[in-house]
Amino acid sequence: MPAGDPRSLSLKTLDVLSAFSTDRARLTLSELSRASGLSLTTTHRIVSDLVGWGALEHSARGGYQVGLRLWEIASLAPRGLPLRELALPAMEDLYEATHENVQLAVREGLEVVYVERLTGRGAVRVLTRVGGRFSLHSTGVGLVLLAHAPDEVQEEVLAGPLRRWTDRTITDPARLRATLAEIRQTGVAISDRQVTDDALSVACPVRDRSDAVVAALSVVMHADGASARAAAPAVRAASRSISRALGHPGAQRRPSGLPG
Amino acid sequence: MPAGDPRSLSLKTLDVLSAFSTDRARLTLSELSRASGLSLTTTHRIVSDLVGWGALEHSARGGYQVGLRLWEIASLAPRGLPLRELALPAMEDLYEATHENVQLAVREGLEVVYVERLTGRGAVRVLTRVGGRFSLHSTGVGLVLLAHAPDEVQEEVLAGPLRRWTDRTITDPARLRATLAEIRQTGVAISDRQVTDDALSVACPVRDRSDAVVAALSVVMHADGASARAAAPAVRAASRSISRALGHPGAQRRPSGLPG
Numbered sequence: 088m089p090a091g092d093p094r095s096l097s098l099k100t101l102d103v104l105s106a107f108s109t110d111r112a113r114l115t116l117s118e119l120s121r122a123s124g125l126s127l128t129t130t131h132r133i134v135s136d137l138v139g140w141g142a143l144e145h146s147a148r149g150g151y152q153v154g155l156r157l158w159e160i161a162s163l164a165p166r167g168l169p170l171r172e173l174a175l176p177a178m179e180d181l182y183e184a185t186h187e188n189v190q191l192a193v194r195e196g197l198e199v200v201y202v203e204r205l206t207g208r209g210a211v212r213v214l215t216r217v218g219g220r221f222s223l224h225s226t227g228v229g230l231v232l233l234a235h236a237p238d239e240v241q242e243e244v245l246a247g248p249l250r251r252w253t254d255r256t257i258t259d260p261a262r263l264r265a266t267l268a269e270i271r272q273t274g275v276a277i278s279d280r281q282v283t284d285d286a287l288s289v290a291c292p293v294r295d296r297s298d299a300v301v302a303a304l305s306v307v308m309h310a311d312g313a314s315a316r317a318a319a320p321a322v323r324a325a326s327r328s329i330s331r332a333l334g335h336p337g338a339q340r341r342p343s344g345l346p347g
Numbered sequence: 348m349p350a351g352d353p354r355s356l357s358l359k360t361l362d363v364l365s366a367f368s369t370d371r372a373r374l375t376l377s378e379l380s381r382a383s384g385l386s387l388t389t390t391h392r393i394v395s396d397l398v399g400w401g402a403l404e405h406s407a408r409g410g411y412q413v414g415l416r417l418w419e420i421a422s423l424a425p426r427g428l429p430l431r432e433l434a435l436p437a438m439e440d441l442y443e444a445t446h447e448n449v450q451l452a453v454r455e456g457l458e459v460v461y462v463e464r465l466t467g468r469g470a471v472r473v474l475t476r477v478g479g480r481f482s483l484h485s486t487g488v489g490l491v492l493l494a495h496a497p498d499e500v501q502e503e504v505l506a507g508p509l510r511r512w513t514d515r516t517i518t519d520p521a522r523l524r525a526t527l528a529e530i531r532q533t534g535v536a537i538s539d540r541q542v543t544d545d546a547l548s549v550a551c552p553v554r555d556r557s558d559a560v561v562a563a564l565s566v567v568m569h570a571d572g573a574s575a576r577a578a579a580p581a582v583r584a585a586s587r588s589i590s591r592a593l594g595h596p597g598a599q600r601r602p603s604g605l606p607g
Contacts, residue, residue, distance in 0.1 A: 095396055096355065096356035096357055096360075097356055097357070097359075097392070097393050097396040097397070098396050098399075098400065099357075100356075100357040100360050101360070101396065101397070101400045101402060104420050107420060107423050108423070109423065112423050112429070132355070132357070133357050136355055136357040136358050136361065137357070137361070139358075140358065140361040140365075142361060144424075146425075152423075152424070152425050153420060153421060153423045153424040153425070153427075154424060155424050155427060155453065155455050156455070157417070157420070157421045157424060158421040158424040158426075158427035158428075158478065159455075159460060159478050159480070160364050160365065160367060160413060160417070160421070161413060161417045161418040161420070161421030161422075161478075162421075162477060162478025163367050163368070163369065163372050163412075163413045163478070164404075164412070164413040164414060164415055164417060164418040165406075165412050165413070166415045166418075167413075167415060167418035168418075168478055169372070171477075172476065172477065175465070175466065176466070179465065182439075193415065195415050195419075200415055200419060205435070205439065206435065206436070216432065217422060217428055217431075217432065218418065218419050218421075218422025218423070218428055220419070
């Protein structure tokens with residue numbers, strides 16, 4: 088990048104980190120330079136600082152990878168691991184009851200970010216990973232988070248485009264709008280083969296002390312399982328249990344011996 | 348900090364992030380300024396960049412907290428979530444067999460960093476958390492990682508000081524040296540009430556394709572449980588299963604139907 092790049096060195100440093108992704112978890116200096124639009128000299132100076140501090144590490148196979156020190160600091164993000172720690176006991180109960188994928192997700196802008204997933208060996212294949220993003224209009228957790236998002240977020244997603252994952256993905260805005268209203272009314276979202284042809288997810292909202300929906304919990308199972316829809320009460324109970332752990336008053340008023 | 352601070356703006360940016368810790372997960376601008384040794388003006392400029400990029404977020408209760416965007420990038424750290432994803436199936440099996448704390452940890456310098464923990468509702472209290480650090484010479488995972496650390500790391504730890512957590516913590520360098528040799532020979536570390544007065548941990552090494560010990564796996568249980576020492580075979584089997592997932596050849600040569 089020529090002189091006159093208006094980005095501050097702080098932003099350039101963060102942009103070097105942004106070059107890493109699931110598909111690009113190990114990058115050379117020149118790849119980092121290209122991806123961040125910075126000269127090799129500037130990239131080298133920034134990477135040296137990042138390595139010295141521990142945000143990047145030399146990879147055993149050459150190049151650089153994200154370092155454990157960055158992960159330690161990032162593990163303090165309240166919507167990341169701390170939320171996950173509060174949710175884990177209820178998620179483990181749900182996993183033991185179903186032996187399917189149990190997922191916890193939050194909304195970040197127009198996408199879902201997965202904060203935790205417990206997966207059984209025989210569980211259905213899912214496209215997501217912890218720390219990964221997905222669209223809001225297709226998965227169970229996405230539909231729950233979209234249904235409870237601010238109006239402007241909902242309108243932006245409804246304005247499209249709505250990517251089609253399978254024949255059953257909702258890509259018609261009017262139908263999506265009706266589905267979101269139904270989810271707000273019933274408190275449950277069911278995504279039936281709307282992401283892959285063999286998976287069904289059942290999702291419920293997780294609320295904090297101010298009754299705001301801060302996360303969504305789901306079970307993703309084989310779509311042909313007889314017990315698929317029967318999972319809703321278990322997901323609802325677990326999501327209420329997590330809401331209670333977050334200080335939600337409605338959930339707290341219930342007798343504590345009941346599952347939510 | 349007066350003019351002439353030799354740190355680059357990259358390092359200053361990282362040092363603002365370093366101000367956050369478990370006990371200080373939400374900080375005001377002036378707290379960030381004090382902790383990083385930067386002027387309010389510089390701190391304000393850096394924090395604006397960090398918020399704009401998503402590395403920090405405004406907290407609902409005032410001040411700043413670590414943002415989800417940083418957590419997403421950091422989740423790519425190979426010794427963090429990716430290791431955890433490979434280890435999770437074996438950890439879940441171990442959890443279901445014991446319903447105790449199942450922990451996965453790596454070494455970072457002279458400390459243990461916990462990468463994952465599954466915890467049962469009735470499990471014994473532990474002092475650790477995911478993303479948190481602990482000393483190498485006291486916990487089961489710490490002893491395993493220390494036993495297989497480079498000589499210079501072992502000598503630095505043995506040179507002390509060795510913090511005493513309970514009456515049983517090993518604080519005598521000669522005894523610690525003998526314990527480490529025994530762990531290398533048996534392949535198992537047992538920390539019996541060496542961290543808290545009621546917990547015992549059983550830990551085994553996790554090895555990668557080059558036979559290097561890259562992590563340690565443990566079960567932490569009540570010290571008075573009759574089955575405590577009986578847990579060793581299960582921990583050993585699970586750690587071999589994780590090693591196999593990492594491509595360890597010794598583990599791969601075994602029939603795949605056996606648990607490692």
